[in-house]
Amino acid sequence: MQAVQQLAQELGIELRFNSPVAGIEVEAGRVSAVRTEAGERIACSRVVCNADPSAVYTRLIEPRARHKHSDRAVAKRKQSMSLFVVYFATKKRFDALAHHSIILGPRYRELLKDIFQRRVLAEDFSLYLHAPLRTDRSLAPDHTDLFYALSPVPNQLSGLDWEGLAPDYQARILAFLDREHLPGLKENLLTAFSVDPRYFENALRSCQGAGFGLEPRLLQSAYFRYHNRSEDVEGLFFVGAGVHPGAGLPGVLSSAKVLEKLIDKPERPLSLPEAKKTLNNRLNNNARSREAGL
Ligand SMILES: Cc1cc2nc3c(=O)[nH]c(=O)nc-3n(C[C@H](O)[C@H](O)[C@H](O)COP(=O)(O)OP(=O)(O)OC[C@H]3O[C@@H](n4cnc5c(N)ncnc54)[C@H](O)[C@@H]3O)c2cc1C
Structure with a gap:
């Protein structure tokens, strides 16, 4: 930029x-x-x-x-889906991880229906996990790591109450990553914050918060x-x-x-x-x- x-x-x-x-x-x-x-x-x-x-x-x-x-x-x-993105940093490196990981959840077609037709927040998720330090180490101090995890979610036509949902959804994503892909994440978490469809609708001013x-x-x-x-x-x-x-x-x-x-x-x-x-x-x-x- x-x-x-x-x-x-x-x-x-x-x-x-x-x-x-x-x-x-x-x-x-x-x-x-x-x-x-x-x-x-x-x-x-x-x-x-x-x-x-x-x-x-x-x-x-x-x-x-x-x-x-x-x-x-x-x-x-028809507007596209929206996104929930958790950005987080850790005090240890997860070098085994690739720059890009696509983590597919247990359901495919039904998850798409939840996002695009039923417009509900599903219990499971498919994630894109981004680990930019694998390509550019200058982005964070030595021995630390940083990531974002992106979860496609329904756009604002859903009427979902993100004020109430966001903290729990962020915690669920981090707990899942700790369990399945980044063991030790919980103890090594330095900071985390997230953006949800409200950001796309209000800050980026996209129609229905589409991503x-x-x-x-x-x-x-x-x-x-x-x-x-x-x-x-x-x-x-x-x-x-x-x-x-x-x-x-x-x-x-x-x-x-x-x-x-x-x-x-x-x-x-x-x-x-x-x-x-x-x-x-x-x-x-x-x-x-x-x-x-x-
Ligand atoms: C988490 C995430 C990961 C992504 N990863 C990739 C990737 O790996 N590769 C890839 O190619 N793409 C990726 N994308 C998609 C890519 O980022 C977007 O398609 C691209 O940034 C869109 O650019 P844009 O300029 O059209 O819109 P934006 O970046 O949304 O810019 C539009 C700007 O206009 C401003 N604006 C709107 N209304 C007004 C107004 N009335 N007055 C003044 N300003 C206004 C907004 O505030 C915003 O800053 C990703 C997107 C996200 C959210």
């Missing part, structure tokens, strides 16, 4: 921190200004936005300026994902996990590269054959990745 910040500053970009945007003003179908929560109005003819498009359309742009992305249309979209924008199902992928150029508001562009091509750092950075090519092009929607070609390319790439076992 520091490198990105430095590059931006070298390019003459002014960065403003802790200035949430409260609204994007639209005049005659075109972006005219950005308003901050502090009450500042910044006049502009273009906005490049990397916040979650579902939230931007429904919370920052007046309904009368939106035809395609009405509140109703956005509500019909990865829209669910990457077929009809929400490629051409069907939010476009990098807004169809509703001229001069409004998007990058980031919520738009084409999708979540994850490679996807997010690629969205910026897409935008670089797009931003100065005259506005024109893709024709149907072009859209089909884009979709076919995506499907072929997926098939090739599957064949290569990726």
